[in-house]
Amino acid sequence: MSNYKLRLYITGHTAQAERAIANLKRICAEELQGRYQMEVIDLVEDPEEGERQRIIVTPTLIKQLPPPLRRIIGDLSDKERVVSGLDLLPTLTDGGDASGDAS
Amino acid sequence: MSKETMLTIEKLPSGVPGLDIVTDGGLPRGRTTLISGTAGSGKTILAAQFLVEGVQKFGESGVFITFEESAIDIRRNVASLGWDIEAFEAAGHWTFVDASPQPGEPVVETGDYDLGALIVRIELAVQRVGATRVALDSLGAIFNQFQNASIIRNELFRLAVALKQMGVTAIMTAERDDEYGRIARHGVEEFVADNVIVLRNVLETEKRRRTVEVLKFRGTIHQKGEYPFTVMPDEGIVVIPLSAIKLKQRSSSVRISSGNAELDAMCGGGFFRDSIVLLSGATGCGKTLMTTEFIAGGVNRGERCLLLAFEESRHQLMRNASGWGRDFEAYEQAGLLEIIATYPETCGLEDHLIAIKHAIERFNPNRVAVDSLSALERMASVKGFREFVIGLTSFIKDREIAGLFTVTTDTLLGGESVTDGHISTITDSIILLRYVEMLGEMKRGLTVLKMRGSPHDKDIREFSIDGTGMHIGRAFRSVSGILAGHPQHVPPRELERMEALFQDVPAA
Numbered sequence: 227m228s229n230y231k232l233r234l235y236i237t238g239h240t241a242q243a244e245r246a247i248a249n250l251k252r253i254c255a256e257e258l259q260g261r262y263q264m265e266v267i268d269l270v271e272d273p274e275e276g277e278r279q280r281i282i283v284t285p286t287l288i289k290q291l292p293p294p295l296r297r298i299i300g301d302l303s304d305k306e307r308v309v310s311g312l313d314l315l316p317t318l319t320d321g322g323d324a325s326g327d328a329s
Numbered sequence: 330m331s332k333e334t335m336l337t338i339e340k341l342p343s344g345v346p347g348l349d350i351v352t353d354g355g356l357p358r359g360r361t362t363l364i365s366g367t368a369g370s371g372k373t374i375l376a377a378q379f380l381v382e383g384v385q386k387f388g389e390s391g392v393f394i395t396f397e398e399s400a401i402d403i404r405r406n407v408a409s410l411g412w413d414i415e416a417f418e419a420a421g422h423w424t425f426v427d428a429s430p431q432p433g434e435p436v437v438e439t440g441d442y443d444l445g446a447l448i449v450r451i452e453l454a455v456q457r458v459g460a461t462r463v464a465l466d467s468l469g470a471i472f473n474q475f476q477n478a479s480i481i482r483n484e485l486f487r488l489a490v491a492l493k494q495m496g497v498t499a500i501m502t503a504e505r506d507d508e509y510g511r512i513a514r515h516g517v518e519e520f521v522a523d524n525v526i527v528l529r530n531v532l533e534t535e536k537r538r539r540t541v542e543v544l545k546f547r548g549t550i551h552q553k554g555e556y557p558f559t560v561m562p563d564e565g566i567v568v569i570p571l572s573a574i575k576l577k578q579r580s581s582s583v584r585i586s587s588g589n590a591e592l593d594a595m596c597g598g599g600f601f602r603d604s605i606v607l608l609s610g611a612t613g614c615g616k617t618l619m620t621t622e623f624i625a626g627g628v629n630r631g632e633r634c635l636l637l638a639f640e641e642s643r644h645q646l647m648r649n650a651s652g653w654g655r656d657f658e659a660y661e662q663a664g665l666l667e668i669i670a671t672y673p674e675t676c677g678l679e680d681h682l683i684a685i686k687h688a689i690e691r692f693n694p695n696r697v698a699v700d701s702l703s704a705l706e707r708m709a710s711v712k713g714f715r716e717f718v719i720g721l722t723s724f725i726k727d728r729e730i731a732g733l734f735t736v737t738t739d740t741l742l743g744g745e746s747v748t749d750g751h752i753s754t755i756t757d758s759i760i761l762l763r764y765v766e767m768l769g770e771m772k773r774g775l776t777v778l779k780m781r782g783s784p785h786d787k788d789i790r791e792f793s794i795d796g797t798g799m800h801i802g803r804a805f806r807s808v809s810g811i812l813a814g815h816p817q818h819v820p821p822r823e824l825e826r827m828e829a830l831f832q833d834v835p836a837a
Binding site: 237238240249270273276277280281282283285286297299302303304308310311 | 426427436439441447
């Protein structure tokens, strides 16, 4: 069973950043009930991390697990694109998830 | 921007050879300058060189933000220009912010975003190396990475403001489609519109010609128009600031010997020390001999002479000289002569000019001879050639060196161009060598057509050549039309009138 590890990069708690956080929380609650870890990283506080991950724009959402790694940018207001960008199937049946777990 | 700040814009010397003359002191300090150019116009080189010169000449650190090529590619690409970026990085003088696209990873856009992360990374990098210089290359590539061009445009404006707050002097490169069209793609000039430099790579009569133009520097002065530049293997961009330097020359009244006593007399006591003499004549007429005598005349007085040969090899030149009793080998051994024989085709005219300047700076000669300019003329467009001659002339005069340039005329008798008016006006003195057919015999004639700042002999004199060199004899007394290539015998009493005509022979 997949455990999604998501990191959301923002630069300061701007309205745009807050919108992205809220959007991500809502999508995760709806699509990944309990099967995810989410971390918000503010690059103003940790610019080194921005350099390491080579982030250019914010908000940037990186799906670290499961592979493949995905980058999604923007305030995540387009839920459909977020869902497909995270390789989430539109509807998931409990327990029988076999997507993207090959490695 | 208030009026007061506009009036006090300082310049940061870029250190790029020649560019600081064209920009009247450098780039506006603490501002962003847009470098716009078509593909292959040298934008990335200039961006990198701005930082390299900062490190090497001023001990200033730099940050290079790359949107297109990876840092690895840039390090490798500029290594051929002799720049060891890795060493700069190791010394803490240079750092990359790699914002190039990461391969195989499509980015999904899901709403509004900003360049906040990039700005934070640039701030970090600037702090880390204590940078005063920043280069961003190129803006077009960042538009290619993201779909929402209007967001990127707004964000780049914010970036320009952020750079200003950091107090750095920045260069941003941008692509343009046409050499003489819109400043840049994507309307990027709108947010860094204060300062724009355009690089061009124009095809002109089958020759590539690179130029740099300062289009605008808001609130401060700069030179107008296009200036040629070249990219040298171990140096990078070298701008040739022609007209910007040509008015500074002094004029000396010190005379030096031409190497031929009779010619000295004709010139009113020799050439001027910092003058340029143009020697025009048909092939085989004696130009190389006169060049040889000019050099020997210098060496005999302990002067250093540089011979730049574009028609004959070293060996041929040495043999010629020894045929006239001048031992070039001995001159070289004495350290008073350096011969540089090059094929004109080895490189472009700008490159030749830079190479000549380097040779002059290194050898520090009192005399420079170029044999021949004509060989170089076919290497460039009319404009390019003129710029070359102006550049060389002003450089030589600025160093108070005597220059002798030879020019080959196409026809054996007479000569239609003293070589094209645009060059004769730049030189101080013009000497013509001509074949003269008289009574079924080929004779050689010489005249001093122009001698700026001095009276001179206006006769057309006959001269001969033997194993000891050139011997100038008496004037052709009963012949006219030599310069026009149609010598005719005239009764002696008409000579007065004909001589007056010689003085009116136009230089063009």
